[in-house]
Amino acid sequence: MQRVPQHLADGILLARLMGFRKGEVFALTVDQVDFQNRGVWLEASSTKANRAEFISAGTEAMEVLTRLVAQARGWKQLHLLTYQRGEKGKRLPVKNPKRAWQTAMKALGLQYRFHDTKASYVTAVAHVATAAVTQQLARHRSYETTKRYLRVADQAARNAVEAIPMKAIANAVASPSRKQESQTDGMAATKAPQEPGKEKALEPLGSKAFPLPSEMVGATGFEPATLRPPV
Structure with missing residues (x-):
């Protein structure tokens, strides 16, 4: 099986980790990577919205960016993603990975857009x-x-x-764990008795303390009251 070019694989990885568009990721340069703020600065001319933007990078994305920056500096290249023309040719920035993408999709038997x-x-x-x-x-x-x-x-x-x-x-709800049972038993055992005179404050709606109109049903304290349906 034909190998996916490294510059394309790295571009796909960065796009997946940081949400770059195709034109943004392949235009990235070394000076756009901000190691202090952990992310990448995009110039207005390279974004779809035509405005300067900062893209935050997670841990995995920063590891990829660090590797690509070191690689680009070692090759004395400005762009993070470059390819070599021929075995001994010089490295060039990627203008459009369309051909490499189509070749990779064909080799992998997939049909996706970048x-x-x-x-x-x-x-x-x-x-x-x-x-x-x-x-x-x-x-x-x-x-x-x-x-x-x-x-x-x-x-x-x-x-x-x-x-x-x-x-x-259903089985999990019907069969509480031993820990849950012990906690429940402990709560029941340590529950303090109610003080005299406070029973009425704990009575549910519909009791003598809190009477409800006879035409209302369903008011249990846990659901809204609804009108009684016509007979």
């Missing part, structure tokens, strides 16, 4: 973050765009819940 790496990043964020944080990290101007990724994450969560065997849950 932008799918960003979609994968945003969906992963949507699983663990709020809608506002997801939109911020995705760098979407419109919340409507972010909602598409949120729906995918929500559906995945629902599928996971539906896959849980309900019988196992």
Whole structure:
């Protein structure tokens, strides 16, 4: 099987870890990496929104960036991702990885776009973050765009819940652990008796202390009262 070019593999990895677009990741230079603030500065000319942006990097992403910066400096290159033209040719920045991407997809038997790496990043964020944080990290101007990724994450969560065997849950609820039983018994044994005169404050709704209109039902203290249905 044909090997995926290293510059393409590194570009895919960074896009998946930090949500870069294709044009952003392959244009990255050494001076854009901020080790103090742990992230990458993007110039306005390289972003879709045409505004300067700072992209935070997690631990794994910083490890990749550190390796690429050291590699670029060793090759005396400005760009993080470069390729070598021929076995002894000089290294050049990647202008468009379209050909390498198509070759890699064919070799792997897959059919994906490079932008799918960003979609994968945003969906992963949507699983663990709020809608506002997801939109911020995705760098979407419109919340409507972010909602598409949120729906995918929500559906995945629902599928996971539906896959849980309900019988196992029922057994777990019906059979408390010994630790739970001991804690419950201890609470019952140490519960102080009620002081005289305070019983009425603990009576439920619908008792003599808290009478309810006869036309209302369902008011147990744990659910809203609802009108009695017509006979």
